[in-house]
Amino acid sequence: MCGIVGYIGPDQAYDFLIKGLQRLEYRGYDSAGVALLDGGLKVYKTKGKVSDLVSLTEGKDTTGSIGMGHTRWATHGEPNDINAHPHLSQSGDLCIIHNGIIENYASLKEVLLERGHEFVSDTDTEVLAHLIEDIRENEEVDVFEAVRLALNEVVGAYAIVIISKNDPDLLIGARKGSPMVIGHGKHEGEYYIASDATPIVEYTREVTYMEEGEIAMVKDGQLTIKTIQNIEKTPYIHKLEMTLDAIEKGGYDHFMLKEIYEQPKSIYDSMRGRFSQEDLTFAMQSLREYETKIRNLKRIIIVGCGTSWHAGLVGEYLIEEFARLPVEVEYASEFRYRNPIINSDDLVIAISQSGETADTLAALELAKENGATLYGVCNVVGSSIPRITHAGAHTHAGPEIGVASTKAFTAQVTVLTLLALGIAEIRGQITKARLREMFTELEQIPGKVQKVLDSCADKVLEISEKYMNVQNFLYLGRGYNFPVALEGALKLKEISYIHAEGYPAAEMKHGPIALIDENMPVVVIAPKRGYYEKVFSNIQEIKARKGQVIAVITEGDEKIKSIADHTIEIPDTEDALVPLLATIPLQLLSYHIAVMRNCNVDQPRNLAKSVTVE
């Protein structure tokens, strides 16, 4: 939800800002803008993508060694040139970019209007710029203090960067509820600001993740960080481990395709070193630290949104099967507002690729207030969720840039599998022999995912060509594969704009069967595990109504092959691990259909990757 970048130092800011915005474009692409300070203040902004901004600035003066850039996912005000960031204060002296929502902007605006302020945009951000200037003038304080006082009046979420025409050696950043990272440049007095570390890693590996309610100021080459309560903090410097190739396309047409093909590695990385096949033990620190707590748990609540919620559903099946512990999976957005019952002996697991999803964070805060133990399964190191949870295990999927989540999902399912087995082991619910079987099979999974990728490409292309123009798709699965059906449908609708529904296969006869005719493709996840015979009957019911069946089957399954219109084979595996394999062809199917329909797969319309607003 909006990407922000800022630079101060001896170099020209423009190239870093543009490259940084391109790296952050997954966070929103409704409009883009930059501001550069070089004696005077230059602001260029436009509706559209960063490429439109580059065209706009062609031949213009882009000099300046202080600057900021913004790529927008619109919340207040339609995506147009005027609502694009940066925004200026009343006098035009202060310039601001913002990611988040100022919830009380309407009442602040009313007061400022009464005081003679005039606004040009419909945004909440412009109100903040005016408020800071109003405070600076009326309280006769410097810009930093004015920012600090203004943020004390603001309700909502923000990551902001501010520059001031009259302070040619000043860059200010602040965050609450939206992420912000500061890069410590190689030259003295050189600092980078960004929504995440991807724009920064090319320039420096030393970063400071800003904490909630902190304001950073670079002035005269010195970095100072204070809280909005005016308490000085010492910046903690982390070393980035991310590599540059991980955030580039590396020869693939799209990030999404690259990320789909990275899954053998991302799944392997997410399990690597976390269990020992030899002595049947787990090397997950969180499990060791919370052993007593886990032994006494009464219930687990999993919260997440979108794809992460789907991974949570797989987690529910895994934990209930192996650890025999009740699990509830909740949409974070519902959980946070429905006065849920949370007990101090609950474990609340938050699943999130970005680690910044506003609803998931709020659900965790609510759980924390009620005394539950919080556990994070997140991909982005240094993000907010891992920092507010008591314990957790990162998914080691590496940066996921494509807006549609792919490798993050399988990495989440991998970590949840280990958690389920680990909790089962601590609670004495799994035998050594069964643990050995599961470990053995888990070790095979990266290789089997590679096999699926190598073997299904042509088949998926052929199916994509045939169905690329349909209006609707149905996805069915049972048991562990019900969440896979949901995820397959979500992937298709979000990137190809074809309407798709996922259902538990047995629910078909309670309604969706009415949709089936010769034009309706139905993707059925039907491995020779779990409820094979039942799903086979569902396929027959679809065929009896002339529906088109695309079945994901276990290799060599001649029975389903004989009645389905198309089959995609995956290697046999444990029932609990089928989602890790069955998801892969569904991701590819969505990808190819979207490409054939000329959709922007990496940046689907209206979406953004890191949903930092409710």
Ligand code: F6R
């Ligand atoms: C779908 C997708 C979204 C995210 C959701 C949660 O492909 O990417 O549904 O899964 O917005 O995001 P995170 O996992 O970052 O909390």
